[in-house]
Amino acid sequence: DAKTTQPPSMDCAEGRAANLPCNHSTISGNEYVYWYRQIHSQGPQYIIHGLKNNETNEMASLIITEDRKSSTLILPHATLRDTAVYYCITAGSNYKLTFGKGTLLTVNP
Amino acid sequence: NAGVTQTPKFQVLKTGQSMTLQCAQDMNHEYMSWYRQDPGMGLRLIHYSVGAGITDQGEVPNGYNVSRSTTEDFPLRLLSAAPSQTSVYFCASSSSLAGGYYNEQFFGPGTRLTVL
Numbered sequence: 488d489a490k491t492t493q494p495p496s497m498d499c500a501e502g503r504a505a506n507l508p509c510n511h512s513t514i515s516g517n518e519y520v521y522w523y524r525q526i527h528s529q530g531p532q533y534i535i536h537g538l539k540n541n542e543t544n545e546m547a548s549l550i551i552t553e554d555r556k557s558s559t560l561i562l563p564h565a566t567l568r569d570t571a572v573y574y575c576i577t578a579g580s581n582y583k584l585t586f587g588k589g590t591l592l593t594v595n596p
Numbered sequence: 597n598a599g600v601t602q603t604p605k606f607q608v609l610k611t612g613q614s615m616t617l618q619c620a621q622d623m624n625h626e627y628m629s630w631y632r633q634d635p636g637m638g639l640r641l642i643h644y645s646v647g648a649g650i651t652d653q654g655e656v657p658n659g660y661n662v663s664r665s666t667t668e669d670f671p672l673r674l675l676s677a678a679p680s681q682t683s684v685y686f687c688a689s690s691s692s693l694a695g696g697y698y699n700e701q702f703f704g705p706g707t708r709l710t711v712l
Contacts, residue, residue: 519697530600530686530703531639574638583654584701586631586638 491575496591499569505562507590509575512556518579520551522560524571525589531574534560565594597622600704602687608710609677617672617707619687627690627698628670629654630662632683633706639686645670646692677711684708 492510499505511520522534535542535549537558542549548561562569574589603618621628629644631654641654645664659681661673670689674681685708690701 521700523701528684528706530688530705531701532703533700536700579697583641583644584629584639585641585655588636588638 490585491577491587493573493575493587493590495588496593498593498595499562499565501567501594501596502564505560505565505569505592505594507560507562507573507575507592508557509559510557511575511577514555514577515579518577520549520555520558521576521578521584522547522549523574523576523584523586524569525574526568526571531586534573562592565592567594567596570594599623600687600689600702602685602704602707604707605705606708608712609674610712611678613677615674615677617674617685617687617709619670619672619704620668621670621687621689621702622668623689623691623702624667625689625691625702626667627692627701628664629688629701630660630670630672631686631688632656632681633686634683642672642685674709679711682709682711 519536521536523531525531537549551558572589600621626647630642631639633639640656643662645651651662684706686706687704688701690698
């Protein structure tokens with residue numbers, strides 16, 4: 488699986504959009520980009536995934552660059568409950584997820 | 597649906613003891629996996645299974661055994677506990693999509709294990 492690079496921490500004001508970047512320059516053509524988050528010490532929670540096109544669901548939007556070497560997770564209106572560690576993962580069809588250290592997003596009041 | 601359940605929530609073992617961490621899911625998912633998370637680190641894959649009777653090793657399999665006799669259950673066995681196995685253990689499950697890609701993974705609440 489390709490490796491990803493994320494900033495270790497970011498801050499965001501409550502109510503503002505949180506934009507979390509991820510570099511995955513060695514991603515293979517058949518690998519998806521997945522985003523998960525982990526609130527405190529709970530089990531990780533799936534957020535969104537995509538292959539080539541931008542994706543949106545009720546939680547977030549995922550913007551993938553045309554060359555697929557990077558992506559951005561967007562939380563449109565961050566709340567205090569969005570404070571968590573966010574993991575960007577690339578994975579193909581081998582059923583394995585490789586978690587890095589992720590980005591600690593702190594949403595401030 | 598209860599989702600993914602794990603028992604126990606907490607466990608303290610002495611070095612050399614053995615035990616089994618239980619994981620069950622009621623979503624009829626083909627894929628199940630075990631991860632461990634050490635303090636300040638991301639999750640690392642221990643073992644995984646793509647269906648009943650099929651298991652394979654992940655990134656850190658040493659010291660652990662698994663079996664998958666039913667779709668619902670995927671227990672993780674610690675053969676002889678060591679302090680290095682002190683960690684939080686998460687079980688996850690998912691269904692597969694067409695073409696072999698897996699869908700979102702659902703994680704359990706975790707088991708916090710301390711080995712003295």
